[in-house]
Amino acid sequence: MKQFLVALNVLLVLAILGLAFFWKPVQDEMPMPGTQAARMVADVHLAALPVGGDFTLAGPRGAVSLHDFAGKLVLLQFGYTYCPDICPTSLTLLAQALGSLTPAEQARVQPIFVSVDPERDTVARLVEYTEFFHPNILGLTGPAVQLAEIAGRYGAVFARLENASAGGYVIDHTALTYFVTPDGRLVASLPHATPAEQLVAEIRKYLSSN
DSSP states (O other): OHHHHHHHHHHHHHHHHHHHHHOOOOOOOOOOTTSHHHHHHHHHHHTTOOOOOOOEEEETTEEEEGGGGTTSEEEEEEEOTTOSSHHHHHHHHHHHHHHHSOHHHHTTEEEEEEESOTTTOOHHHHHHHHHHHOTTOEEEBOOHHHHHHHHHHTTOOEEEEEOSSTTSEEEEEOOOEEEEOTTSOEEEEEOTTOOHHHHHHHHHHHHHTO
């Protein structure tokens, strides 16, 4: 019996040592591409990289350039009208912020929504979509190659992902709000779901410095 107990104790010790050697805790997984969490990771990583710059895209009345809004603070977002959750949230918060500004302040601010889905987002559709949130939001779009070049200068990324939805695909994209000063300089970017109150504070900060 004594020998049996000794052998049992040896086996238990070996089992514990084996468990300690082979078992490794499961690390938190990185978010899968195409999820909101993945977009937030991309936002944090890209926020310090963009350099911005002028661009020209198609708008409701023809070609629209960033320099057309010299003297105004431009609030720039990239997205698309078929976006299921990210864009509606961003635009709703932006609209709330705009609604909190005085008429004089609103006159000095130009919000721009650049669609990265030119295949489905016509200029007419963008007008209908942006006006639903706020009449001052200007929707722009252009050829895919041009959009990629512009987005790259602003540190934004987007990628088409095929799926079984009615539209056939979704577009994974960076969800920042970029601040471009009245003299055309990109000076800040705020992450997705920044509260309207914080947006207002940032808007007024840059308006007061120009």
